[in-house]
Amino acid sequence: MSATEQKKIIYYIGFYDGKYCHRRGNTEQNLAGSMKMDFVIQSLKKLGYKVVIVSLTQGNRCFAVEERYSVDENEQYIYLPYAAIKWNGKLKGCSRTMQFFLKKFIQSNLKKDSILISYHSLVYGETLTKLHKKIGFKWYAQVEELYCLSRKDFYSPDQLQKEEKMFDTADGFLFVNDIMKEKYAKGKKCAISYGNYHFFAKRETQNDGQINIAYTGIINEDRGIFTLMDAMQYLPQKYILNVLGYGLEQHMNRFKNRMNAINQKAGYEKIKFLGTKKGDEFSKFLSSNDIGVSLMDVEDEIAKNAFPSKIMAYLGHSLYVVSSKCEAIVNSKVAHLLYFCDNEPSKVAETILRVPVNKDCDMKQELEKLEEAFLVELQQVLEE
Structure with a gap:
């Protein structure tokens, strides 16, 4: 990308945790998902994109205003507002207000040539399907798991079919394993990453025999x-x-x-x-x-x-x-x-x-090879 060419913005929707927000209390609900989102964010930046993360994370407070934070010119976080009531120690009504503010944000900011990546969620899956059809933006669904299969007591054939429809109309996919590609891609472009390929540290050597x-x-x-x-x-x-x-x-x-x-x-x-x-x-x-x-x-x-x-x-x-x-x-x-x-x-x-x-x-070299292969796949998915 040339210095004079404007960087393409990618909107990235998910329940990113609260390390960049301060007005909604404890937000430590999605540590594993946020770690995977971090990897995708850094991958997109390496490919030359500007990433705007739109987070629907809630805290332990009943009300939160919108918060914005910029890491640098290519990484911005927007935490959407929400309102809820506390009942038996739990917040009720968050998902309704989150869907309202997400819909409002997308309608105000995304156009037909916009690019959106969504971390699969039961909260806003149907909302994205409708807005994608109406506005026509490019939509890439990141599917890490199907929630009605994640626990035995969640499963039902009707719920599974409903959940699959939430991302079925996306233009492409980011999948977490190779089997999902075979089952759900249906000829559309997709990239696969098993998790965060970042190499963090070497194992500390133990001297006590433990x-x-x-x-x-x-x-x-x-x-x-x-x-x-x-x-x-x-x-x-x-x-x-x-x-x-x-x-x-x-x-x-x-x-x-x-x-x-x-x-x-x-x-x-x-x-x-x-x-x-x-x-x-x-x-x-x-x-x-x-x-x-x-x-x-x-x-x-x-x-x-x-x-x-x-x-x-x-x-x-x-x-x-x-x-x-x-x-x-x-x-x-x-x-x-x-x-x-x-x-x-x-x-x-x-x-x-x-x-x-x-x-x-x-594992540094092994992880670097996996990351390089993912970056190639991801670029191919996002290319027009």
């Missing part, structure tokens, strides 16, 4: 944390599990009760819960571990319609990764970097014991 295992993310029945906890009982004393996570109250209670029981039986703190961390604290935490574990139910549809972002975060901090044999992961371009296991506690433990933790695990 081997630290990391689990990060949601704590529930579907994502493998309870299988991993049971696997710890098959491992020698030097193996310690460090957990960063969050979840519904009933899942957190079960997790803490199980952790306490295992630690009491072991006679020492074999499993440690460290709450949640973000930014530099999250990066420092990962760098202090040796192995990262990602377990998903291989029988569920989510195994084909997602890709755990934690895998790329682990690799980006030079951790060895133990993963379940999900179809989307086994058939990915990072499969050769992973240690696969069956989803049984004893089998998980056997695989962890096979990991050569004393050898260096520098």
Whole structure:
């Protein structure tokens, strides 16, 4: 792009977290999604685009005005206003006001030659479909997972069909795995990235003989944390599990009760819960571990319609990764970097014991190759 040529603006809609806003209280709701959005933002800037991030994130306050922040001339954040009421400790009505202000923003700012990327959401999917048809802007849907498949109790055939229609009319796609491309692209241009390919840090060498295992993310029945906890009982004393996570109250209670029981039986703190961390604290935490574990139910549809972002975060901090044999992961371009296991506690433990933790695990070159390939794909998607 020549110095005299005006940079093309790309509007990027999603629930980006609140590190650039200050008037809506605690906004730490979408750390994994924001990390992936960060990667897309930096990729777009490398390709010469100006990115305007339009965030619908809410805080813990009932009302928030619009906030704007510019990182530099090519990266601007707009946090849309919202209004809600608090009922039983939760905000109600946010999605309605968010859709109103998003619709107003798009109608005021986007024209037929505008470019919009949306992080797939049930909140505004139908709104974008209608406005895309009416205005005619270029729309590229970023689909990281299908939410009605992400938990067994969310699933219904009607809901799945409704959710698929929310991005079906997009002009192109950013997918999180190769299977989704085959299923949903329908001949349209698409780019695939499994997560954030940024290389953050090399793993810190431990001198005390202790081997630290990391689990990060949601704590529930579907994502493998309870299988991993049971696997710890098959491992020698030097193996310690460090957990960063969050979840519904009933899942957190079960997790803490199980952790306490295992630690009491072991006679020492074999499993440690460290709450949640973000930014530099999250990066420092990962760098202090040796192995990262990602377990998903291989029988569920989510195994084909997602890709755990934690895998790329682990690799980006030079951790060895133990993963379940999900179809989307086994058939990915990072499969050769992973240690696969069956989803049984004893089998998980056997695989962890096979990991050569004393050898260096520098993933910088591997991640750079993945990023270069994604940039080529992304440019091809965005070209007229």
